[in-house]
Amino acid sequence: MSNDRRRQRSVRILAASLMLAASxxxxxxxxxxxxxxxxxxxxxxxxxxxxxAARVITDEVLTTRRAWFKDRAEQAQAYRDISVDRTRENMEFIEAVNETLSITTRRITELNGTLRLAEARADESDARREELQREVETLRTDGDDEAAPSTMTLWDGADVPTIVDLLSWEATAAARAQAADEAADAEAEDKDAKDAVEELPEAKEA
Incomplete structure (x- = not known):
């Protein structure tokens, strides 16, 4: 289209020039x-x-200027459209980045909360373990001689006893303590019976 317009413009200028030359x-x-x-x-x-000729040249100049203005307007509109598209793409990119950042921040917050909860549970577990260890040490100190070897065997080499081991040991120690008490009671009853039997002849002699 530009070549056709230039060719048409050249023909008009040539015609005006020929008219002036002929005159x-x-x-x-x-x-x-x-x-x-x-x-x-x-x-x-x-x-x-x-x-x-002047009219032809004037029309050609006006036509050229209108075409030039039209081209500039089309270029400006094209640049404006490109700017609008780029602005929209930038806004979409910013929204996507903000959404990703929001999701990442939320995940970090959740992970921090989970970490703090795990730390709290670990502290609670450590406190419970220390308490159970103190109870075990107390039972070791107060236990009888028969329970001591089994206690040493149970805890030998166990740096960090588990709750199941502690509860099992506590139940075993309680059962053995109860058995020892029952044996002591039975022995006391036998002794009382023997004393009663020994006192009967003395009472008869008296």
Whole structure:
């Protein structure tokens, strides 16, 4: 389209130039002939041709300027559309980044909460373990001689006893302590019975 417009513009300018050249030649011939009628006709023709050529050139200039303004307007509109598209793409990218950042921040917050909960549970477990260890040490100190070897065997080499081991040991120690108490009670009853039997002959002699 641009080449067609340039070709058309070149044809118009060439036609105007030829018209001006023809009028100039006609005036020169009229001057050489020295004929008043020919000179008047040449003058009128030159004026008409000059006006027509000026009109053609003026129209061409206006057409060229309008085409130039149109091209600039189209380029400006194209740049504006490109700017709008880029702005929209940037906004979409910013929204995507903000959404990703929000999700990441929420996950970090959740992980921090989980970590604090795990630390609290670990502290609670450590406190419970220390308490059970103190109870075990107390039972070791207060236990009888028969329970001591089994206690040492149970805890030998166990740096960190588990809750199941502690509860099992506590149940075993309680059972053995109860058995020892029952044996002591039975022994006391036997002793009382023997004393009663020994006192019967003395009572008869008296």
């Amino acid at each position: 100039a030649v006609f005036v020169a011939v009229a001057v050489v002939s020295a004929s008043q009628g020919v000179l008047v006709a040449a003058s009128v023709t030159a004026v008409i041709v000059g006006v027509a």
